Amino acid sequence: MGLWEAIRMGCEALQANRLRSALTILGTVVGVVAVVSVVSITQGLNRYVSQEILSMGSHIFSLDKYGFITSNEEYFEAARRKDLRSDDARYLQDHLTMAAAVVPTAHYTVDVLWEGRQAKDVALVGIGSGYAALGDEFDIACGRHLTYQEEATRRRSAVIGSDIAEELFGAVDAIGQRMRVGRESFWVVGVLKQRGAVLGTSRDNVVLMPITTFESIYGSRRSISIIIKAASPAVYEACQEEAMLLLKLRRGRQPWEPPDFGVQNSETYYAFYSRATSLFYLGMIAVVGLSVVVGGIVMMNIMLVAVTERTKEIGIRMAVGARRRDIMMQFLIEALALSSSGGILGVLLGALIAVLVNVLSPLPARVEFWSVFVGLCMAVGIGVVAGVYPAMRASRLAPVVALGYEK
Amino acid sequence: MSILETNNVSKQYQMGKVTVNALAGVDFNVEQSEFVAVMGPSGSGKSTLMNILGCLDTPTQGCYRLGGTDVRDLDDHQLSRLRNREIGFIFQTFNLLPRANARQNVELPLVYAGIAGAARRRLATSALDRVGLVDRTDHKPNELSGGERQRVAIARALVSDPSLLLADEPTGNLDSGTGEEIMRSLNRIWMEGRTVIVVTHAEEIARHTQRILRLHDGALVSDDRRPGDG
Ligand SMILES: Nc1ncnc2c1ncn2[C@@H]1O[C@H](COP(=O)(O)OP(=O)(O)OP(=O)(O)O)[C@@H](O)[C@H]1O
Ligand SMILES: [Mg+2]
Numbered sequence: 001m002g003l004w005e006a007i008r009m010g011c012e013a014l015q016a017n018r019l020r021s022a023l024t025i026l027g028t029v030v031g032v033v034a035v036v037s038v039v040s041i042t043q044g045l046n047r048y049v050s051q052e053i054l055s056m057g058s059h060i061f062s063l064d065k066y067g068f069i070t071s072n073e074e075y076f077e078a079a080r081r082k083d084l085r086s087d088d089a090r091y092l093q094d095h096l097t098m099a100a101a102v103v104p105t106a107h108y109t110v111d112v113l114w115e116g117r118q119a120k121d122v123a124l125v126g127i128g129s130g131y132a133a134l135g136d137e138f139d140i141a142c143g144r145h146l147t148y149q150e151e152a153t154r155r156r157s158a159v160i161g162s163d164i165a166e167e168l169f170g171a172v173d174a175i176g177q178r179m180r181v182g183r184e185s186f187w188v189v190g191v192l193k194q195r196g197a198v199l200g201t202s203r204d205n206v207v208l209m210p211i212t213t214f215e216s217i218y219g220s221r222r223s224i225s226i227i228i229k230a231a232s233p234a235v236y237e238a239c240q241e242e243a244m245l246l247l248k249l250r251r252g253r254q255p256w257e258p259p260d261f262g263v264q265n266s267e268t269y270y271a272f273y274s275r276a277t278s279l280f281y282l283g284m285i286a287v288v289g290l291s292v293v294v295g296g297i298v299m300m301n302i303m304l305v306a307v308t309e310r311t312k313e314i315g316i317r318m319a320v321g322a323r324r325r326d327i328m329m330q331f332l333i334e335a336l337a338l339s340s341s342g343g344i345l346g347v348l349l350g351a352l353i354a355v356l357v358n359v360l361s362p363l364p365a366r367v368e369f370w371s372v373f374v375g376l377c378m379a380v381g382i383g384v385v386a387g388v389y390p391a392m393r394a395s396r397l398a399p400v401v402a403l404g405y406e407k
Numbered sequence: 408m409s410i411l412e413t414n415n416v417s418k419q420y421q422m423g424k425v426t427v428n429a430l431a432g433v434d435f436n437v438e439q440s441e442f443v444a445v446m447g448p449s450g451s452g453k454s455t456l457m458n459i460l461g462c463l464d465t466p467t468q469g470c471y472r473l474g475g476t477d478v479r480d481l482d483d484h485q486l487s488r489l490r491n492r493e494i495g496f497i498f499q500t501f502n503l504l505p506r507a508n509a510r511q512n513v514e515l516p517l518v519y520a521g522i523a524g525a526a527r528r529r530l531a532t533s534a535l536d537r538v539g540l541v542d543r544t545d546h547k548p549n550e551l552s553g554g555e556r557q558r559v560a561i562a563r564a565l566v567s568d569p570s571l572l573l574a575d576e577p578t579g580n581l582d583s584g585t586g587e588e589i590m591r592s593l594n595r596i597w598m599e600g601r602t603v604i605v606v607t608h609a610e611e612i613a614r615h616t617q618r619i620l621r622l623h624d625g626a627l628v629s630d631d632r633r634p635g636d637g
Contacts, residue, residue, distance in 0.1 A: 002521070002523070005518060005523060009518070012507075012511075013506075016506035016507075017506070312502075313504060315502075316502050316503075316504055316515075317515065317519075318463075318487070318490070319461075319463055319490060319496055319502065320490065320491065320496075320515050320516040320519065320563065321487050321488065321490045321491020321492070321516050321519040321520065321567075322487060322519045323483055323484055323487040323519070324483050324487075326487075326519060398463065398464050398465065399462075399463040399464070399490075400458040400463040400464040401464075403463070403498075403502060
């Protein structure tokens with residue numbers, strides 16, 4: 001019996017057993033959809049977060065009063081610490097030997113108004129004038145950056161995020177406009193490039209102003225964080241050591257004592273992220289595992305239920321001259337046709353879900369090639385085992401025994 | 408030359424602690440172009456014997472030679488070929504594929520013989536024509552009467568032109584009129600020069616044949632040859 005003959009016969013059998021075929025495909029689809037969509041979502045998220053964190057630049061770190069707080073005790077301990085002030089930043093600026101930029105930042109939330117239009121809950125950032133060196137998230141779309149002069153003279157100049165530009169000014173050119181930030185009046189000197197959203201929170205709903213201006217309005221008695229960029233990746237570690245040492249000494253601690261301030265860098269962010277999401281991943285793995293098992297069981301079950309009927313069929317075929325390999329070939333082709341069509345359907349559906357999640361939810365999803373591969377292999381693997389194994393056993397029977405199986 | 412030869416052929420089934428002797432040492436020869444009836448009460452081992460003769464089953468002891476070859480020496484490939492080309496088997500319960508139509512059922516042996524396309528169709532159609540079912544080619548088994556199903560099964564058994572035709576109670580599920588018709592078909596098949604062995608309960612059916620083997624409790628108790636053409 002030729003391959004074509006076997007394929008033609010397989011297709012006939014699948015057509016003749018439409019319900020069984022459909023159910024088997026359904027079982028495959030369930031498993032594959034779960035693998036592809038869940039992997040796409042978790043991997044998309046993971047990739048996105050690591051990109052975000054690593055785009056901070058591998059040689060940037062920041063110092064602040066609290067660091068990553070993970071418990072109440074830590075919080076109360078940290079709250080008793082001395083604040084970090086902008087003169088600390090200035091001190092580090094003057095004494096660090098391996099830093100390319102030292103940028104103090106302070107944060108507040110206000111509403112911003114222009115000609116009766118309002119942007120609510122805007123992230124207000126007082127920032128040192130060296131901020132442009134920190135990375136492309138501070139790139140300007142139009143206008144200019146805040147300058148050192150503006151910092152020195154506490155000018156009421158502001159660089160706004162793209163959301164603010166759109167909400168307040170719309171089609172009007174924002175540069176040179178006067179807007180209200182809280183109770184104060186500011187000139188818009190620049191608009192940032194669009195930065196996009198992290199997990200559904202826009203990062204373009206932001207107003208930057210000189211740190212000095214910020215402190216003259218909101219007071220200098222709040223704790224700031226100091227972002228430091230090392231002169232090069234090579235001196236990154238050394239630069240962190242130097243900054244910590246200088247700050248410890250300045251805060252009256254011994255070099256060997258632990259710091260009474262927090263140090264954050266892409267690694268600490270990443271460690272925090274990993275810790276926070278490991279449970280989530282475990283859950284995802286459980287979901288995937290469960291669907292694979294369910295899909296697999298559904299497939300196996302349907303194929304096994306069919307086996308008594310099929311055993312008689314195998315008996316008939318052997319009685320008229322089918323060899324064992326003819327039987328195996330027929331069942332292999334049937335199983336491959338069912339499982340690969342189920343697998344392909346599952347991949348398409350899983351990809352569709354990933355795309356929908358991407359569009360409709362803040363979770364970034366990305367179809368991973370390897371998940372498609374794993375999904376297809378799984379489908380075909382389970383299909384072949386579930387479809388061919390019973391056939392293999394049946395084809396080993398004496399024809400008369402196989403014939404004895406009544407439907 | 409004997410087309411087939413059994414030598415102390417036995418078949419035992421182990422049912423828990425009890426051993427059932429379905430066949431207890433059967434010896435006989437069948438010559439080319441004989442027409443043989445196998446008779447005996449229910450449970451006497453007729454089907455067991457036929458299944459062994461048709462290479463659908465193997466004896467637990469003894470030797471079965473088909474065309475001079477001990478079938479124990481044959482592998483799956485060679486046995487399949489025998490079942491495909493040399494033996495036509497007709498079952499009491501027809502054993503047609505329920506989802507295939509009459510023509511597809513008749514084509515099945517040709518599929519495994521590697522005959523494809525128009526030739527296969529033509530052979531199947533002409534086999535159905537010989538049993539008078541050429542206008543039923545597209546019917547599924549459940550759309551045919553019992554007699555028609557058995558004629559489809561006969562067409563399937565004959566389509567690859569085997570020299571040996573085995574029929575295990577081919578009329579058992581049919582009324583006597585239809586059974587008579589089936590026996591006339593078998594008679595014609597024998598007249599064409601084939602060896603035919605048929606299991607039956609009915610003496611009037613056995614009268615069509617030249618020779619009657621009688622089984623009792625798995626043993627051959629008589630072997631009557633009768634002159635004449637049945
Ligand atoms: N698969 C089996 N397992 C156990 N015993 C079996 C099996 N097949 C047949 N037998 C036993 O072997 C004996 C012979 O059975 P067989 O089917 O050959 O009888 P038979 O002459 O064809 O009867 P019938 O006229 O009713 O068809 C019986 O006693 C039967 O119970
Ligand atoms: Mg019987």
